[in-house]
Amino acid sequence: MAKVTLTTFLTLDGVMQAPGGPDEDREGGFEHGGWLVPYADEDMGRFVDEGFATATGFLLGRRTYQIFAAYWPRVTDEDNLVATRLNALPKYVASRTLEKAEWHNSTLLRGDAAEEVAALKDRLDGELQIHGSGVLAQSLMAHGLIDEYRLLFYPVLLGGGKRLFTGGTVPTALELTDARTTGTGVAINTYRAAGRPRYGSFALED
Template sequence: MAKVTLTEFLTLDGVVQAPGGPDEDRDGGFEHGGWLVPYADEDMGRFVEEGFRSADAFLLGRRTYQIFAAYWPRVTDADNLVANSLNTLPKYVASRTLDGVGWHNSTLLKGDAVQEVAALKERLEGELQIHGSGNLARSLMAHGLIDEYRLLTYPVILGAGKRLFDGGAVPAALERTGGRTTSTGVAINTYRVAGPPGHGSFEPQE
């Protein structure tokens, strides 16, 4: 069975919309695209590369797939680990609106995304990575299909935009398995799902 990991860039108030550029996603009149760029540094780059080193396949939503497919095939540097991984490894694209996917080694999942991913988890081995793909990620979280979270939280508040945990996620307790802070103040934390959340009370016991 495959392990599904989710890597997301998010603000302190949980926004994941359009981190890399102004035109990535303007839904809802979003005007803060590219908010990640001022905080990019070598520390962040190293963490991203470490993540891609463990990938066996990728799972992408339509918008993220189109952004990646327009950029990464043009990166031909033999030493670029991210480009080599994305350009060669299997890519599964969840979309009901795309007619086809032309990027090398890509497969279109046109059915119900939750059912398709659940079947992929059963069929594949290794690590199935999701990058970005906020709509898809929220659908999978609502059905408990994410096994590990890799969250890069940036020291910026936007007050508007699509959020990762925006209702509908299955309640879960997470175990922190790693973390660091970059030179620009980005908090990088990894968590694995450890089961249902526990509960208690600070009320005095009689």
């Protein structure tokens, strides 16, 4: 069975929208695109490369697929691990509106995203990675289909924008399996899904 992992860049107030550039995603009048770039350094790049090195395939939402497909095929440096993995490995694109996916080794998932991914998990081995793709990630979280969360928290507050964790997030316990901090102050935490939360009380006994 395949493992599904989610890697997401987040501000400290939980925004994940348009980390890489001003025009990446202006939906909702978002004017803070590119907030990640000033914090990119070798530490961050090393973590990203480590993650891509374990991928055997990718799960992408429509918007992320279109952003990636417009950019990564143009990166032809064989020493660029992210480009070589994205351009070569299977990509499964959850979309009911895209008519075709022309990027090499791409397959459209036109049915219910959670059902399609559950079937892929059963059929495949290795690690299927989600990068960004907030709507897809939220759909899979709601059905308990994400096994590992790799969350990069950047020391910036934006006050508004699309968030990964919303009011409809299913209560889930997480186990911290790795933690590190980059030279620019990015906190990188890796969590394993650990079932439902447990509860207790600090109330004084009578």
